[in-house]
Amino acid sequence: xxxxxxxxxxxxxxxxxxxxxxxxxxxxxxxxxxxxxxxxxxxxxxxxxxxxxxxxxxxxxxxxxxxxxxxxxxxxxxxxxxxxxxxxxxxxxxxxxxxxxxxxxxxxxxxxx
Numbered sequence: 061x062x063x064x065x066x067x068x069x070x071x072x073x074x075x076x077x078x079x080x081x082x083x084x085x086x087x088x089x090x091x092x093x094x095x096x097x098x099x100x101x102x103x104x105x106x107x108x109x110x111x112x113x114x115x116x117x118x119x120x121x122x123x124x125x126x127x128x129x130x131x132x133x134x135x136x137x138x139x140x141x142x143x144x145x146x147x148x149x150x151x152x153x154x155x156x157x158x159x160x161x162x163x164x165x166x167x168x169x170x171x172x173x
Contacts, residue, residue, distance in 0.1 A: 063101060063167040064147040067136035070108065072160035079159060086157035087135075094139055094150060103137025138167075 075083060094100040112132075114122045125132070137154070141147050147164055155162045167173075 061140045063140045065165040066151045070133040090153045090157045099139045101138040105135040106133045
Protein backbone atom coordinates (compact mmCIF):
# COMPACT_ATOMS: atom_id res chain seq x y z
CA UNK A 61 0.00 0.00 0.00
CA UNK A 62 1.04 3.59 -0.55
CA UNK A 63 1.19 6.43 1.95
CA UNK A 64 -0.29 9.81 0.99
CA UNK A 65 0.07 13.23 2.57
CA UNK A 66 -3.16 15.26 2.60
CA UNK A 67 -2.54 18.86 3.69
CA UNK A 68 -3.55 22.49 3.55
CA UNK A 69 -1.92 25.80 4.55
CA UNK A 70 -3.40 27.63 7.52
CA UNK A 71 -4.44 30.57 5.34
CA UNK A 72 -6.78 28.28 3.37
CA UNK A 73 -9.09 27.98 6.37
CA UNK A 74 -10.49 31.49 6.19
CA UNK A 75 -13.59 30.70 8.26
CA UNK A 76 -15.85 32.43 10.73
CA UNK A 77 -15.51 31.28 14.34
CA UNK A 78 -18.71 29.22 14.07
CA UNK A 79 -17.57 27.60 10.80
CA UNK A 80 -14.14 26.92 12.32
CA UNK A 81 -15.73 25.04 15.21
CA UNK A 82 -17.97 23.07 12.82
CA UNK A 83 -14.99 22.26 10.59
CA UNK A 84 -13.15 20.88 13.62
CA UNK A 85 -16.08 18.64 14.51
CA UNK A 86 -16.53 17.47 10.92
CA UNK A 87 -12.83 16.89 10.24
CA UNK A 88 -12.42 14.86 13.44
CA UNK A 89 -15.34 12.69 12.30
CA UNK A 90 -13.56 11.97 8.99
CA UNK A 91 -10.35 11.12 10.85
CA UNK A 92 -12.30 8.75 13.13
CA UNK A 93 -13.66 7.09 9.96
CA UNK A 94 -10.12 6.78 8.56
CA UNK A 95 -8.97 5.19 11.81
CA UNK A 96 -11.91 2.78 11.77
CA UNK A 97 -11.07 1.89 8.15
CA UNK A 98 -7.47 1.17 9.18
CA UNK A 99 -5.95 3.71 6.77
CA UNK A 100 -4.92 6.46 9.22
CA UNK A 101 -1.18 6.72 9.92
CA UNK A 102 -0.70 10.13 11.54
CA UNK A 103 -1.98 13.68 11.42
CA UNK A 104 -2.14 17.02 13.14
CA UNK A 105 -1.68 20.72 12.81
CA UNK A 106 1.56 22.68 12.84
CA UNK A 107 1.84 24.73 16.05
CA UNK A 108 2.50 28.21 14.70
CA UNK A 109 3.25 29.52 18.20
CA UNK A 110 6.46 27.48 18.42
CA UNK A 111 9.24 28.65 16.09
CA UNK A 112 11.02 26.16 13.89
CA UNK A 113 14.70 25.38 14.41
CA UNK A 114 17.26 24.30 11.82
CA UNK A 115 19.31 21.33 13.08
CA UNK A 116 22.60 20.69 11.25
CA UNK A 117 24.27 17.31 10.75
CA UNK A 118 26.69 18.12 13.59
CA UNK A 119 23.79 18.84 15.95
CA UNK A 120 24.12 22.63 16.04
CA UNK A 121 20.89 24.59 15.88
CA UNK A 122 19.95 27.96 14.43
CA UNK A 123 16.72 29.94 14.50
CA UNK A 124 16.00 29.72 10.78
CA UNK A 125 14.21 27.62 8.18
CA UNK A 126 14.67 26.66 4.58
CA UNK A 127 13.35 29.56 2.46
CA UNK A 128 10.82 27.22 0.82
CA UNK A 129 9.22 26.31 4.17
CA UNK A 130 9.17 29.68 5.91
CA UNK A 131 5.37 29.68 5.52
CA UNK A 132 4.86 26.02 6.50
CA UNK A 133 1.74 25.86 8.66
CA UNK A 134 -1.75 24.40 8.60
CA UNK A 135 -2.84 20.82 8.98
CA UNK A 136 -2.03 17.46 7.49
CA UNK A 137 -2.62 13.77 7.76
CA UNK A 138 -0.92 10.71 6.36
CA UNK A 139 -3.09 7.86 5.13
CA UNK A 140 -2.03 4.49 3.75
CA UNK A 141 -4.38 3.18 1.07
CA UNK A 142 -4.17 0.73 -1.83
CA UNK A 143 -4.93 3.17 -4.67
CA UNK A 144 -4.58 6.83 -5.61
CA UNK A 145 -8.32 6.89 -6.28
CA UNK A 146 -8.99 5.94 -2.65
CA UNK A 147 -6.56 8.66 -1.49
CA UNK A 148 -8.43 11.18 -3.66
CA UNK A 149 -11.70 10.08 -2.05
CA UNK A 150 -10.34 10.65 1.45
CA UNK A 151 -8.87 14.00 0.40
CA UNK A 152 -12.29 15.05 -0.92
CA UNK A 153 -13.92 14.08 2.38
CA UNK A 154 -11.31 16.03 4.33
CA UNK A 155 -11.71 19.04 2.01
CA UNK A 156 -15.47 19.05 2.60
CA UNK A 157 -15.01 18.73 6.36
CA UNK A 158 -12.32 21.44 6.56
CA UNK A 159 -14.15 23.70 4.08
CA UNK A 160 -10.97 24.21 2.06
CA UNK A 161 -9.10 22.47 -0.73
CA UNK A 162 -6.55 19.83 0.20
CA UNK A 163 -3.23 19.04 -1.44
CA UNK A 164 -2.52 15.36 -2.09
CA UNK A 165 1.05 14.07 -2.35
CA UNK A 166 2.33 10.53 -2.63
CA UNK A 167 5.25 9.30 -0.54
CA UNK A 168 7.96 7.38 -2.37
CA UNK A 169 8.10 3.70 -1.54
CA UNK A 170 10.48 2.83 1.25
CA UNK A 171 10.80 -0.85 2.15
CA UNK A 172 11.85 0.11 5.69
CA UNK A 173 8.73 2.15 6.48
